[in-house]
Amino acid sequence: MGSPDSAVLVEMTGVTKRYAGVTALDRVDFAVRPGEAVCLAGENGSGKSTLIKILSGVEQPSEGAIRIGGEQMRGLNPRRAASAGVMVIFQDFSLFPNLSVAENIAFASELAEHRRFFNRRAARETARKVLDRIGVDIPLDARLEQLPVAHKQLVAICRALACEARLIIMDEPTTALTEREVRRLLGIIRLLKDEGVAVVFVSHKLAEVLEVSEKVVVLRNGRKVAEGPATEFNASSLTRHMTGREVAEASPGPFNGAGETLLTVEKLDKPGAFRNVSFEMRRGEVLGITGLLGSGRTSLAKALFGLVAPASGRITLDGADVPLGDPVAAAHARIGYVPEDRLTEGLFLTQSILRNVAVGRLDSHERRGFLDMTGLVGEAADWLARLKVKTPSIAAPVTSLSGGNQQRVALARWLSRAPKLLILNGPSVGVDVGSKAEIHDIIRDLGAQGLGVIVISDDLPELLATCHRILVMRGGEMVDEIEGGSITEDDLSHKLAS
Missing domain, CATH: 3.40.50.300 (P-loop containing nucleotide triphosphate hydrolases)
Structure with missing residues (x-):
């Protein structure tokens, strides 16, 4: 030696x-x-x-x-x-x-x-x-x-x-x-x-x-x-x-903005978190919301899914009002939310991969008081295959998976519910570079299929790679709106810090 x-x-x-x-x-x-x-x-x-x-x-x-x-x-x-x-x-x-x-x-x-x-x-x-x-x-x-x-x-x-x-x-x-x-x-x-x-x-x-x-x-x-x-x-x-392979740089591609309005947020206010937040997004659009720590971006994400109750304002999805501060009502309105901290908020760590995917679909597979396990397992396995989750068995604990595969399990749970709007808070936090690129591919594909996707992130390359439009928050307010593909990472960084 x-x-x-x-x-x-x-x-x-x-x-x-x-x-x-x-x-x-x-x-x-x-x-x-x-x-x-x-x-x-x-x-x-x-x-x-x-x-x-x-x-x-x-x-x-x-x-x-x-x-x-x-x-x-x-x-x-x-x-x-x-x-x-x-x-x-x-x-x-x-x-x-x-x-x-x-x-x-x-x-x-x-x-x-x-x-x-x-x-x-x-x-x-x-x-x-x-x-x-x-x-x-x-x-x-x-x-x-x-x-x-x-x-x-x-x-x-x-x-x-x-x-x-x-x-x-x-x-x-x-x-x-x-x-x-x-x-x-x-x-x-x-x-x-x-x-x-x-x-x-x-x-x-x-x-x-x-x-x-x-x-x-x-x-x-x-x-x-x-x-x-x-x-x-x-x-x-x-x-x-x-x-061991080339991972090409990607962009969200063009979005003509001609789709129907999917989500409208009007004058949403939560003292100490955000104020007077208003924006619209269209079907098939991938919308980024970014800002420094304390900007209000995470509180806003949770408010859109009902986990935070705004003091005032209005949220409509497909023209129908979504009750504020009610995550059950948000889920029934077909809004999905994948949290930033998947280990404490997004997954049931002691449960199997199958149960983590299937938990949101139990009612749909109930037959006369019994669960149709064949249908439940088949649907979960289908989503795991579509999202390319690498697992030896769907009966294995979710903790046996890598960070990237755990994130895809959380995605599979919500996608199996056929959401109209999917809110992703830090979609690639703690995910390795190969899985990150694949998750970005999934986000772009979801938009192309007509799903509305909101990406909450301060990972600037992630926003530029996935989003058609980016909203910038500072001090709880929306301060800028940027068209995807029209700004560099350095310029976006300056807008966040200024």
Whole structure:
């Protein structure tokens, strides 16, 4: 294996991991230097999560060697990995929602010092130092559950720094952040690099990955298929390495606007969320609604489906009034809603794929007090096939699927109800690049078939790839309307930030 490189912080050599005959990682070499940012790229199932688990001591490799700071790590476990300076910030941040900012930041370092009692004064001092280190001002006594997502992520970074992290692994760090928050995070990552802290950056947002990383490592089907300086990659080549195929850039295509009016929203108002919102959309149109965090876009999406009750205003679908604040009435009016957080709001995680699709169609398959299971299973299987959901069995739990396939299951549930209007809140959040392109194809196809689709997103490439028209929200109000195909990503970004 050769002599270890003293300038390398972390070195994994020939790492292999097998699970019951399935090879999740196949002889992967991976190295990180102090102060280096490395993009670890790959689709769901490529082996990224397995590599991170092995490096952080959660899993043991079947073969291969790991060195941290030149020391060979045999029997690496999470405590030993943390002591060696390897810290992981997962998508859910793994923080304590009922504790304060200071307590969350200092908890692990206090634990590592084997104190019998928690020292609140020392915890506040520790927290203040690391917050000052990255130039962030967050109230130390604020309960974590009251903070926005971006602040929770900064708390997680500070917790790692309080433990004297030398390598911070960030798993999908920008998934729930607005563009402005992403810019701030990338600035903090650059600051950490200047201080010699290494970062492994895992993200499906390719432009952000390339902007912050010196090196790119691409995994596909458990093998390393590409490695090199970030300057040698662009979004297209990175996508090709990740998927093993060309994923062409797409656009929504022309929409002549001559279709019948499908949805009319008049002077919708919800104090503290949005105000005086009015717009129309036509049958077959894919309409984007975007804005920064706090713009009111998500509250509006929920109001259109009745999950938020506006104080005043009117919604009509096909000329008929839709009762406000009543999701059952919205569903009966043939409005569908796929939420942004599919894990907590969109799926029944303990249930099978079949039940997740079929739950909205039980009444339609009732025969004299009994369910027609043959018809129910057949219809669900048909939708799963039409949306190309990759699953070994529809009886398997929905948690066994990748993020992209879980999203398609949520889509299948609503499409089986034959909606007239489908509201998609963050349709590709946490979805790998190949599945993302396929979901965009589905959205465009739904519009072409005459379905009205509203895409709520701050993913600008997604909006430009799917939407005939884009509405921009700021401070709870509609402030701009843009025809699809008439604006660049940079110009749209400026409109959101101005």
